[in-house]
Amino acid sequence: MSSSVSDRTRNLQTAALAILAALVILGIALADDYGPSWDEVFNDQAGLKAIRAYSLGSFLTNQHDDYIHGTFYFMIYAGASRFLASLPLGLERVEVRHFLNYLTFLLAVWACHHFVRGMLGRRAAYITAILMVGQPLYFGHAFINQKDMPFLAFFTASIAFGVSATRAIQERVRRISDDPRPRTRTSLASRLASMRAAWHGSSRSARIGFVLLGMCGAALTVELLAESFVYPSLERMLDQAYAGQASESVNRLFQAVAEDAHKTPLEIYRLKLHSAYTLLRAIAIPLTVAGLIGTWHRKIAPVRLRLPALQDPAYRSVILAGALLGLTSAIRVIGPFAGLLTGMYMLVRLRKRAGTAILVYGSTAAVVAYLAWPALWGNPVAEFWTRLTGSMSFDQPHDVLFEGVILVSSGLPAHYLPKLLLLQFPAPTLLAIPLGIFMAVRSARRREVDGALIILAVLWFVLPLVAQILLKVPLYGNTRQLLFATVPLLVFAGMGWESVLRALNRRWALGIAILLALAPGVLHIVRFHPYEYVYYNELAGGVGGAEGSFEMDYWCTSYRELVERLNSDAPAGARVAAWGPVEAAAELARPDLIVEPLVPGWEGANYRMACGRGLLDQSFFAGTQVLHEVRRDGVLLGRVDASP
Numbered sequence: 001m002s003s004s005v006s007d008r009t010r011n012l013q014t015a016a017l018a019i020l021a022a023l024v025i026l027g028i029a030l031a032d033d034y035g036p037s038w039d040e041v042f043n044d045q046a047g048l049k050a051i052r053a054y055s056l057g058s059f060l061t062n063q064h065d066d067y068i069h070g071t072f073y074f075m076i077y078a079g080a081s082r083f084l085a086s087l088p089l090g091l092e093r094v095e096v097r098h099f100l101n102y103l104t105f106l107l108a109v110w111a112c113h114h115f116v117r118g119m120l121g122r123r124a125a126y127i128t129a130i131l132m133v134g135q136p137l138y139f140g141h142a143f144i145n146q147k148d149m150p151f152l153a154f155f156t157a158s159i160a161f162g163v164s165a166t167r168a169i170q171e172r173v174r175r176i177s178d179d180p181r182p183r184t185r186t187s188l189a190s191r192l193a194s195m196r197a198a199w200h201g202s203s204r205s206a207r208i209g210f211v212l213l214g215m216c217g218a219a220l221t222v223e224l225l226a227e228s229f230v231y232p233s234l235e236r237m238l239d240q241a242y243a244g245q246a247s248e249s250v251n252r253l254f255q256a257v258a259e260d261a262h263k264t265p266l267e268i269y270r271l272k273l274h275s276a277y278t279l280l281r282a283i284a285i286p287l288t289v290a291g292l293i294g295t296w297h298r299k300i301a302p303v304r305l306r307l308p309a310l311q312d313p314a315y316r317s318v319i320l321a322g323a324l325l326g327l328t329s330a331i332r333v334i335g336p337f338a339g340l341l342t343g344m345y346m347l348v349r350l351r352k353r354a355g356t357a358i359l360v361y362g363s364t365a366a367v368v369a370y371l372a373w374p375a376l377w378g379n380p381v382a383e384f385w386t387r388l389t390g391s392m393s394f395d396q397p398h399d400v401l402f403e404g405v406i407l408v409s410s411g412l413p414a415h416y417l418p419k420l421l422l423l424q425f426p427a428p429t430l431l432a433i434p435l436g437i438f439m440a441v442r443s444a445r446r447r448e449v450d451g452a453l454i455i456l457a458v459l460w461f462v463l464p465l466v467a468q469i470l471l472k473v474p475l476y477g478n479t480r481q482l483l484f485a486t487v488p489l490l491v492f493a494g495m496g497w498e499s500v501l502r503a504l505n506r507r508w509a510l511g512i513a514i515l516l517a518l519a520p521g522v523l524h525i526v527r528f529h530p531y532e533y534v535y536y537n538e539l540a541g542g543v544g545g546a547e548g549s550f551e552m553d554y555w556c557t558s559y560r561e562l563v564e565r566l567n568s569d570a571p572a573g574a575r576v577a578a579w580g581p582v583e584a585a586a587e588l589a590r591p592d593l594i595v596e597p598l599v600p601g602w603e604g605a606n607y608r609m610a611c612g613r614g615l616l617d618q619s620f621f622a623g624t625q626v627l628h629e630v631r632r633d634g635v636l637l638g639r640v641d642a643s644p
Helices: 002-033 040-055 072-086 093-120 122-133 136-144 148-178 188-201 204-226 230-242 248-257 266-299 313-329 336-372 380-393 416-423 427-445 451-471 480-503 507-528 542-546 559-569 582-588 612-616
Strands: 399-402 405-408 575-578 594-596 607-611 625-632 635-642
Touching: 002 093, 002 136, 040 072, 040 093, 040 582, 072 093, 072 148, 093 122, 093 136, 093 148, 093 451, 093 480, 122 136, 122 480, 122 507, 136 148, 136 480, 136 507, 148 313, 148 336, 148 451, 148 480, 204 266, 230 248, 230 266, 313 336, 336 451, 399 612, 416 451, 416 480, 427 451, 427 480, 427 507, 451 480, 480 507, 559 582, 559 607, 559 625, 559 635, 575 582, 582 594, 607 612, 612 635
Parallel strands: 575 594, 575 607
Antiparallel strands: 399 405, 607 635, 625 635
16 A cells, blocks of 8 residues: 555656656747847846946945845846856847746746645645646746746745745654653743853953943944944045045055055045945954853853754754745845745744744845845845835836726726736636635634644735735736735635545546646637736636726737837838837847837837837827737737838
């Protein structure tokens, strides 16, 4: 019996690896079919700028970067695409970027599988993963969305690894409690009591000396961080030395260090001074802490440092989960929400023992986020808070097509998000979600599944939804900014379909059920390639019924097909007036073509090109002749006209 079970497990693992390999090969084959998305060029430049922050010697200094979200993935996006495109492999940067995006989608599928497997078992995990791959909304965004798909992937991975780390700590506690050997209690309370006893048992002179040293260390730390007195004095001294007006010794020192000072602007030396000061701060503060620990050890009581996070595999898993959370936060500013969900789960499952795990988890995440997000350097708390509040309000207005009306992104109705969620998932997925929720609640009551995980999944979806509705957080591009919050819907859909498959005993019935679950989404993916994300279900009358009422090609990836036609037909030096993402069109255009935005004088352009919502402005194409249209199933996604 055990032999047959292990054989079945190996067969499932082999099949999973084969499917994963097939998906990777599919991604390689399809990556070059997609056009650049709206902000692709801009995000690529943001990643390159962040990479330069590491290489210019400005590590840990304020970057004065006004990009609101993190740039960790953009650094991979920009760096890897440039490196691979430079190799003699015949690769273009656009297709490399799209394949990297697709790999993050596969990470999301694997992380979701890992999460469901820990909650419901192997079969439910495989069903959920297959459902995820078959969602047109996900599959379309997988290649072209360098913002929301990577965040969805890392957010899901943060949750999955945080839950696994919690279980590892639970198992560690169980092993310790089952161990009959006596052990010494080393709780935080007992350690504090031991320190108080050592303090009262030491000499008065030792206590006074330690307090004075601690006050000096605290003052030094505050000064190094605040830059109130020392750094301004150093900067004034530099200004005087640059002008030759400092003391003789300072002038000689400056001339020795900066031999060609007259050739270099003062601002460059100020930047170097701040970099050196920041490096000094990064060294001095840990040395101050080490000095205080050493003084306590010599004058008060011996210090026995125990680092369970480095010695215990369970705590190493907590560090890994914290690192993933830090990288998630360095992709989008609301990444710590994953940490909040995981921390709540730790509190529920670990109770009194959650303190150390949460401390290690949160500290690791904070350090990794700081190191992976250059915009936080210098003043992490203020920079992060500014970005968090800015993302909630997002003053830059965007037009949104919803129910046939153009709305402002900051004034969306309360039913905007719920309605789009009902319209953008295939009917079999929507029908399976309530069944999955019912099965989850019933299984939790019977204690067949971890009820805390069910609550986590519900909060994962509900809290962002409620926050968007109540706080009126601006959205545009349909639901793409909250794609990460839709993963629990797929989890419950997987649970629903797993319960259906469990009730079926015949192989042919299983095959029909799987076909019903996947067919609508897969058919749309094949029919609408490479615009799969333009999907609306039967509640909207399909994509044809949604045309004119809801957003279509809001990423404007149809510009690739339009530009390829212009590259073939347009005469040398032709002017092209493009609505929306001009950079996306210009990146693929012939070098001699002039692709320009709708600035004064655009009416004289030889060609006019629009996509998505821009197609609704019929005056834009007044008096022109259609050169080429991008259509799928009769639905217009993009158009380029020749001017008279």
